[in-house]
Amino acid sequence: MQVHIPLKKTVDNSYDITIDTLPKRHFDTKVAIITNPKVAGLHLAYLLERISAKELYIITVPDGEEYKNQASVDLIMESLFNHRFNRKSLLIAFGGGVIGDMTGFVSSIYQRGIDFIQIPTTLLSQVDASVGGKTGINNKYGKNLIGAFHQPQEVLIDAHFLTTLPKREFGAGVAEVVKMAVTFNKEFFEFLERADLSDTEVLAKAIEYAVQTKADVVAKDEKEHGLRAALNYGHTFGHVIENETNYKQFLHGEAVAIGMVMANRLAVRLGLMSQEEAQRIENLLKKYDLPTSYEIKDIEAFYETFYLDKKSSDTKITFILPKGLGDVVLLDTVEKEDVIAVLEEFGA
Amino acid sequence: MQVHIPLKKTVDNSYDITIDTLPKRHFDTKVAIITNPKVAGLHLAYLLERISAKELYIITVPDGEEYKNQASVDLIMESLFNHRFNRKSLLIAFGGGVIGDMTGFVSSIYQRGIDFIQIPTTLLSQVDASVGGKTGINNKYGKNLIGAFHQPQEVLIDAHFLTTLPKREFGAGVAEVVKMAVTFNKEFFEFLERADLSDTEVLAKAIEYAVQTKADVVAKDEKEHGLRAALNYGHTFGHVIENETNYKQFLHGEAVAIGMVMANRLAVRLGLMSQEEAQRIENLLKKYDLPTSYEIKDIEAFYETFYLDKKSSDTKITFILPKGLGDVVLLDTVEKEDVIAVLEEFGA
Numbered sequence: 001m002q003v004h005i006p007l008k009k010t011v012d013n014s015y016d017i018t019i020d021t022l023p024k025r026h027f028d029t030k031v032a033i034i035t036n037p038k039v040a041g042l043h044l045a046y047l048l049e050r051i052s053a054k055e056l057y058i059i060t061v062p063d064g065e066e067y068k069n070q071a072s073v074d075l076i077m078e079s080l081f082n083h084r085f086n087r088k089s090l091l092i093a094f095g096g097g098v099i100g101d102m103t104g105f106v107s108s109i110y111q112r113g114i115d116f117i118q119i120p121t122t123l124l125s126q127v128d129a130s131v132g133g134k135t136g137i138n139n140k141y142g143k144n145l146i147g148a149f150h151q152p153q154e155v156l157i158d159a160h161f162l163t164t165l166p167k168r169e170f171g172a173g174v175a176e177v178v179k180m181a182v183t184f185n186k187e188f189f190e191f192l193e194r195a196d197l198s199d200t201e202v203l204a205k206a207i208e209y210a211v212q213t214k215a216d217v218v219a220k221d222e223k224e225h226g227l228r229a230a231l232n233y234g235h236t237f238g239h240v241i242e243n244e245t246n247y248k249q250f251l252h253g254e255a256v257a258i259g260m261v262m263a264n265r266l267a268v269r270l271g272l273m274s275q276e277e278a279q280r281i282e283n284l285l286k287k288y289d290l291p292t293s294y295e296i297k298d299i300e301a302f303y304e305t306f307y308l309d310k311k312s313s314d315t316k317i318t319f320i321l322p323k324g325l326g327d328v329v330l331l332d333t334v335e336k337e338d339v340i341a342v343l344e345e346f347g348a
Numbered sequence: 349m350q351v352h353i354p355l356k357k358t359v360d361n362s363y364d365i366t367i368d369t370l371p372k373r374h375f376d377t378k379v380a381i382i383t384n385p386k387v388a389g390l391h392l393a394y395l396l397e398r399i400s401a402k403e404l405y406i407i408t409v410p411d412g413e414e415y416k417n418q419a420s421v422d423l424i425m426e427s428l429f430n431h432r433f434n435r436k437s438l439l440i441a442f443g444g445g446v447i448g449d450m451t452g453f454v455s456s457i458y459q460r461g462i463d464f465i466q467i468p469t470t471l472l473s474q475v476d477a478s479v480g481g482k483t484g485i486n487n488k489y490g491k492n493l494i495g496a497f498h499q500p501q502e503v504l505i506d507a508h509f510l511t512t513l514p515k516r517e518f519g520a521g522v523a524e525v526v527k528m529a530v531t532f533n534k535e536f537f538e539f540l541e542r543a544d545l546s547d548t549e550v551l552a553k554a555i556e557y558a559v560q561t562k563a564d565v566v567a568k569d570e571k572e573h574g575l576r577a578a579l580n581y582g583h584t585f586g587h588v589i590e591n592e593t594n595y596k597q598f599l600h601g602e603a604v605a606i607g608m609v610m611a612n613r614l615a616v617r618l619g620l621m622s623q624e625e626a627q628r629i630e631n632l633l634k635k636y637d638l639p640t641s642y643e644i645k646d647i648e649a650f651y652e653t654f655y656l657d658k659k660s661s662d663t664k665i666t667f668i669l670p671k672g673l674g675d676v677v678l679l680d681t682v683e684k685e686d687v688i689a690v691l692e693e694f695g696a
Binding site for chain 2: 001002003004005006007008009010011012013014015016017018019020070074077081105108109110111112113131133134136139141144145146147148149151204205208211212215218219
């Protein structure tokens with residue numbers, strides 16, 4: 001005997017990202033702002049001038065990637081239960097990627113789902129984590145190994161928060177912005193070459209470009225499973241650099257910047273990109289004081305780490321290589337000797 | 349500036365429930381069977397004669413509702429990470445509702461989602477937890493407060509597992525079966541009146557009826573938000589009884605049986621059901637040695653507990669009352685005096 005459970009339905013997880021000065025908003029429900037002490041100290045006053053609620057709670061968790069874990073999730077949920085939050089309540093993620101990923105995860109499992117709004121406060125989280133719905137936490141086995149796909153109700157991006165961002169962190173965000181321009185949008189790339197991102201309006205325009213680009217990719221990816229992988233341009237090399245330096249020497253975006261330079265060299269060698277185009281990308285990265293060189297001490301070890309990094313059991317490495325400016329190819333047929341030749345350019 | 353993220357799509361979470369002798373099946377992937385020591389001792393040999401895998405792991409968690417918590421989830425995930433399970437691996441929930449709910453929850457958050465199959469081993473989990481996709485764990489604030497809606501890939505129901513079920517636990521499952529028949533299907537109810545559930549084939553037919561009934565309700569509920577609530581027939585009164593007896597004196601199904609008798613009295617009083625129909629339900633419950641009476645010591649306190657039990661802030665109590673046999677109404681306009689009059693029939 002067989003009973004079929006028909007659960008085919010249309011799900012609408014669409015949402016809007018508004019890039020503008022934070023609007024005034026009152027929520028007629030319980031609201032918890034999830035943040036960390038540093039962001040709260042810098043920007044909570046600004047937020048509270050604009051956001052109000054029937055009942056408002058502020059929950060802080062310690063700042064840093066090392067606190068993106070189950071203990072912080074427990075701490076947040078403890079507070080929500082304690083204040084009798086229910087499914088009609090609302091969470092607001094107010095911080096960078098760590099706060100966004102954790103709040104999103106909590107909102108996916110608290111009473112089987114509660115709404116959340118993202119107000120990202122770093123450039124990286126504004127252009128990257130605000131699109132895609134990946135939520136999660138780390139554990140001792142690795143990053144983002146526990147989580148869910150869960151979309152926010154909306155994202156509010158205000159470039160005002162970036163004014164207090166340390167220069168290095170701002171640059172790390174720019175690296176991801178450059179990544180999206182190089183792989184998907186030449187017009188965007190040329191805009192960045194001309195842009196003065198210290199001008200808030202120009203910066204907002206760059207954020208819009210980046211968000212729109214990622215949105216297009218994520219929307220298309222439902223059919224073309226490869227496309228979203230293109231967002232990892234610079235990451236294949238970057239991850240090895242992060243690994244070799246124990247995630248201490250470089251911010252993620254900085255390692256990605258070097259990774260893009262390495263990928264570009266490989267692209268030039270394989271005839272996908274001109275030397276001049278590679279140079280333009282490097283110049284743009286240097287404009288934001290991003291590192292573009294790295295001394296590889298053991299070339300064979302560096303190469304082997306590509307394989308260590310793979311989660312899946314399949315043994316081919318897919319290189320994500322720019323094809324000129326504004327286009328990208330995924331190649332899993334690159335010969336080892338070509339990769340080694342590029343790595344040797346970075347050798348001691 | 350506003351960017352719209354369009355995420356409207358058709359999601360197919362359909363799956364099949366097979367009610368039959370467990371089929372032989374080989375999975376060409378890593379498989380973890382999540383179970384408890386008791387079920388494993390009784391039935392793992394039977395399972396392993398039929399289920400094999402490329403790599404097979406058995407993970408046991410302590411038996412009982414009190415272990416349906418974060419600690420057990422951590423224990424399961426620790427083992428999965430330790431054995432390098434990835435998104436292509438498979439979990440099999442092998443046990444009752446606790447095992448099913450926890451395994452489902454783990455499968456919803458492990459690496460943002462991994463497949464799972466349910467092989468429920470109690471009557472209650474076969475007819476109830478196998479349909480609906482509710483997964484979750486308890487914490488000190490209450491039951492199922494952390495979780496997700498997450499559907500299994502399939503459910504395999506084999507009445508063989510019920511042969512070792514203690515009589516009381518079997519009866520508790522029957523109570524939920526009766527509940528579905530009374531509220532939705534008169535033909536099913538009359539089948540149960542005639543049925544000898546000690547005959548495995550007849551029992552399988554009853555399970556099929558119950559699963560099909562719940563499947564119809566869950567499928568319809570996407571539009572009619574009230575309908576699924578009808579599955580709580582007997583639960584409004586039953587929860588108060590469980591609460592008053594600290595969840596110790598009665599199994600959940602037993603409290604629901606008494607709750608149904610109470611709801612029926614109210615239905616008779618309000619002219620929704622004949623005295624004779626109420627008696628037929630009571631007789632059916634008695635056939636499986638289910639309790640049908642309970643001495644209320646403090647009628648006012650019993651009534652007040654209806655309100656304590658409400659998760660939401662709205663103050664109306666919705667009574668789920670049978671309308672004859674095979675139909676149900678939800679009423680939030682029942683006068684207190686009618687409820688009190690019924691409770692007085694159960695008074696000391």
